[in-house]
Amino acid sequence: MAQTNNMLEIKNLEKRYKTGDLALSNVTISVPKGEVIALIGPSGAGKSTLIRCVNRLIDPTAGQIILNGEDITKLGGRSLRKARRKMGMIFQEYALVERLSVMENVLSGRLGYVGFWASLMRRYPQSDIDEAFRLLSRVGIDHFADKRADALSGGQRQRVGIARALIQGPDIMLVDEPTASLDPKTARQIMRLIIELAKENNVAAIINIHDVALAKMFVSRIIGLQLGEIVFDGTPDELDEDMLTTIYGEEDWEETIQKVEDEDEEES
């Protein structure tokens, strides 16, 4: 196994479902420490499958995933759980435990570090609780700590989801369509928050995202996936009309590219 400087190396990853469908084929991605990547592609391109293979919620059928020099495709049981602690996940529908409080949801990000009985009795170390309060106030919802998760709005829930991922102390965040269930304004705020927090904590991120304009706005590296294969890996500027046609198929892309340029001016 060749030692590299990259925090995460995905090598020749393949996932074939039992039905015979090839969801991923020969996917190779290197992620240096702290780099944020947007993963774009049409529905069914394998974006969700790819990030779920990284933390082994789905088992790949071939290839390697090397996190900090350790091939996690070979891991099982306790060592797999230990590897998962270093990967925080953020979901499209937030995937909070609805009937637990905001605080319990954030603290659940520490489950890999505390024992079963301690977690059952909700006896977390004070350092975890301090960190939870710090993160909640960082994402702007510390006054909701005692509320039940299902009492929150979509944007607020996603903030809890972000805090839960970060309290793990991850090296990478796996982010699955974080804004698809949100209104455009909240979507931007959430995207901005994820990018800021990744930079602050020097955490890498792979962000699955439908919205190409939003991706171009916020990240410096974009990977395009089509039918389970990487067809683009470059900067937002390199992602032109022809490339979008390759990834998504024929469509008038002028507006998408235009809009981003307008917004960039607004931002600056």
Place this chain on the structure above:
Amino acid sequence: MPIQEINGTRIWQKRSNQERIVSAILWLITLSIIAWCWSIISAQTEWSFVKDAPKQGADLINRMFPPKWSYLDGKLLKAVWDTMTIATLGTVLGLLLATPVAFFAARNTTPHPVFRYIALFIIVATRSIHSLVWALLLVFALGPGVFAGVIAIGVRSIGFIAKLLYEAIEEINPKQSEAITATGASAAQVLTYGVIPQIMPTFAGLSVFRWDINIRESTVIGLVGAGGIGQALIDSINAFKWSQASIIFIIIFILVLISEWVSAKARNAII
């Protein structure tokens, strides 16, 4: 064919002519079977007894009134207390036994299909035998009294609780437990954080609902010697003391009323 074209107009009917004939024949067969069964029942009935029924019924009610209020003493209230105890402890026992069975029976939490089939067998076996039969068997094994009653009610509750609980477990939102798995949590932690919070409303609702049913069941299991107010009822009936039986009927009625009220309140509080 429900849609036909006649003279350029498209006619829509729910059934085609053929389907209508089949449906008429099926109705005819069903009605003939009912008539045939009725003729057999009728032949086996002593109609003179049935004709006499209103008179006998009136006589029975006559003997029940006035209820013998002096019968409502400390001893009878103790029996009422026993009945409540049997229902409540039986429900608790049922919940304790049914919960692991439910987790074994649910497809998404069972450790192995073999466990699942064993759990399903337990569910069917405990449900298919009525609590009165359980009580009868347990009074033989354990001797008469409240203990046999508690076990009978508890065992009888397993199937009901486990079945509805395992269906709730299978219907949870898998995203929530997936998110807990992704944090590096152990299987036991995924269960306590990702699954159990989602089934708590069902669990609480089921407990109250089953307690309500068990109050009613525990009033009758005394008939076979498993303690409580049913015991007093069978004693009174055997001694033809109908004015005492009427007191017991009134008490059972009030008990059921109270349990209905409590469970309705509790269910509102949960939702």
